[in-house]
Amino acid sequence: MSIETYLFGIKLQSPFILGSGPLSYGAKGLIRAHNAGAGAVVTKTIRDNPAVNPFPHMAVSGKNSMINAEEWSDIPGSEWVAKEIPEAKKAGVVVIASIGHTPLEAKNWVGKVSKAGADIIELVSYERDTILPMLKKAKLLTKKPVLVKISPNWVDAVGIALEALEAGADGITAIDSIGPVLRIDIKTGKPLIGGGNGFGWLTGSSIKPITLRYVAEISSATDKPVIGLGGVTKAEDAVEMLMAGASAVGICTAPIVKGVEYISKLNVKLEKLITELGYNNSADLSGLSHKYLNSAANNKKFDFIYNPESCTECMACVKACAYEARTLSSKNMSLDTDLCRYCGLCFSVCPNGSLRPDYL
Ligand SMILES: Cc1cc2nc3c(=O)[nH]c(=O)nc-3n(C[C@H](O)[C@H](O)[C@H](O)COP(=O)(O)O)c2cc1C
Incomplete structure (x- = not known):
C-alpha cells in the first residue's frame, strides 16, 4: 500500500500538503517539510511588499487550535523568484506558490513564480471580490495549474468557488483561517495576540467541521481537485477530509505546534489507517461520503x-x-x-x- 497521490498529474509522496504559513517561510522551510514527507508545500503568501507582523502574533487556543495575526511573507517577492523557489525545486520539493492579495499583485508575480519553477499557483485574497479578477490575470500569465483558496469569512464562499471553477480555476483550496477572533489572558486581561485590537484568526481542530462542509459541498459539484485544508491534526481527520471529497489534505497548524517532523508520523499513521479500514490507497476514499449527503437514507x-x-x-x-x-x-x-x-x-x-x- 502506498500513500502516493496525484494532483494535476504531479506525483506527491503523500496526500498531505503543507499549507501556507510560518513553516513555509522560505526555501529552508519548504525543504524541511518535503524531507519530513509533505507531498507538496505551499509558500508563505508572496506579495509586492514584505509583511511586518505584530508582536506576538501566534498563540495556541485549546487543544490543536491556534489564533494568529501573521501577515503574508516577510521575504520580498524578488527573493522568492531568484532564490527561494529555485532552491526548493533543486531539492525536489513540489512547490505551490501562494500569491496574494490583489489583481495587480497576481499580474506582478504569477508569471515570475511560474518561470522560477513553481509547479502550481495558489491565489489568495482577504476580499471575495478580488479573487475572480486575480484568477483572470493569473490564467493569462501561466500554463501551470491555478488553485483558488477560499475564505469562510466571505459571504457565499461556495458560490465564489464554483464561479472560480467555471472561470477556469483548476482546483480549490478550502479553507483559509476564520475570524477575526479574540482570546484574553486572564491574569492581565490583555489579548493573547499583539497589534491594534488583539484580534487574530482561528485555525486547527476547532475549524475542521467547517472545512469538511465546504469540501463536501464544493467537491460534490465538480470533478476538479479540492484540497481540504483546515483542522486536520490526525490521520483520522485526513480520512474524514478525503471522504468528504478532498483530493489532497492540507495541514498547517498541526505541524506548526507539533513540529514539522509530525508530517512523517501522519504519513505512517494514515497508511496504516487506510489499510485497517480496508482500502488500497487515499484515492479510494476520496468522495466516499457524497452518496450519503442529501440522501433520504441519511435520516x-x-x-x-x-x-x-x-x-x-x-x-x-x-x-x-x-x-x-x-x-x-x-x-x-x-x-x-x-x-x-x-x-x-x-x-x-x-x-x-x-x-x-x-x-x-
Ligand atoms: C500562523 C499562520 C500563518 C498563516 N499564513 C498564511 C498565509 O500567509 N497565506 C495563506 O494563504 N494562509 C495562511 N494561513 C492559513 C493556512 O494556510 C490554513 O488555511 C489555515 O491555517 C487552516 O489550516 P489548519 O487548520 O491546518 O491550520 C496561516 C495560518 C497560520 C496558522
Whole structure:
C-alpha cells in the first residue's frame, strides 16, 4: 500500500500538503517539510511588499487550535523568484506558490513564480471580490495549474468557488483561517495576540467541521481537485477530509505546534489507517461520503446496541440524555422509547463504543 497521490498529474509522496504559513517561510522551510514527507508545500503568501507582523502574533487556543495575526511573507517577492523557489525545486520539493492579495499583485508575480519553477499557483485574497479578477490575470500569465483558496469569512464562499471553477480555476483550496477572533489572558486581561485590537484568526481542530462542509459541498459539484485544508491534526481527520471529497489534505497548524517532523508520523499513521479500514490507497476514499449527503437514507430511525462487557458504567450516556430516557444500573441498560428523541448524543458520548446505533 502506498500513500502516493496525484494532483494535476504531479506525483506527491503523500496526500498531505503543507499549507501556507510560518513553516513555509522560505526555501529552508519548504525543504524541511518535503524531507519530513509533505507531498507538496505551499509558500508563505508572496506579495509586492514584505509583511511586518505584530508582536506576538501566534498563540495556541485549546487543544490543536491556534489564533494568529501573521501577515503574508516577510521575504520580498524578488527573493522568492531568484532564490527561494529555485532552491526548493533543486531539492525536489513540489512547490505551490501562494500569491496574494490583489489583481495587480497576481499580474506582478504569477508569471515570475511560474518561470522560477513553481509547479502550481495558489491565489489568495482577504476580499471575495478580488479573487475572480486575480484568477483572470493569473490564467493569462501561466500554463501551470491555478488553485483558488477560499475564505469562510466571505459571504457565499461556495458560490465564489464554483464561479472560480467555471472561470477556469483548476482546483480549490478550502479553507483559509476564520475570524477575526479574540482570546484574553486572564491574569492581565490583555489579548493573547499583539497589534491594534488583539484580534487574530482561528485555525486547527476547532475549524475542521467547517472545512469538511465546504469540501463536501464544493467537491460534490465538480470533478476538479479540492484540497481540504483546515483542522486536520490526525490521520483520522485526513480520512474524514478525503471522504468528504478532498483530493489532497492540507495541514498547517498541526505541524506548526507539533513540529514539522509530525508530517512523517501522519504519513505512517494514515497508511496504516487506510489499510485497517480496508482500502488500497487515499484515492479510494476520496468522495466516499457524497452518496450519503442529501440522501433520504441519511435520516432513518435506528435501534441501539449495548455491549455490557465493554461498558465501564461511566454513566456518560445517562448524563447526556436531556429527556431522562436512559437508565443504567449494574449493567442493565434501559431506554424509555416514549421519552427518547433518537438524538444520538448518548452513543456519541460513549467513550468506548459500548452503546452504538445498529447502523454503525
Ligand atoms: C500562523 C499562520 C500563518 C498563516 N499564513 C498564511 C498565509 O500567509 N497565506 C495563506 O494563504 N494562509 C495562511 N494561513 C492559513 C493556512 O494556510 C490554513 O488555511 C489555515 O491555517 C487552516 O489550516 P489548519 O487548520 O491546518 O491550520 C496561516 C495560518 C497560520 C496558522
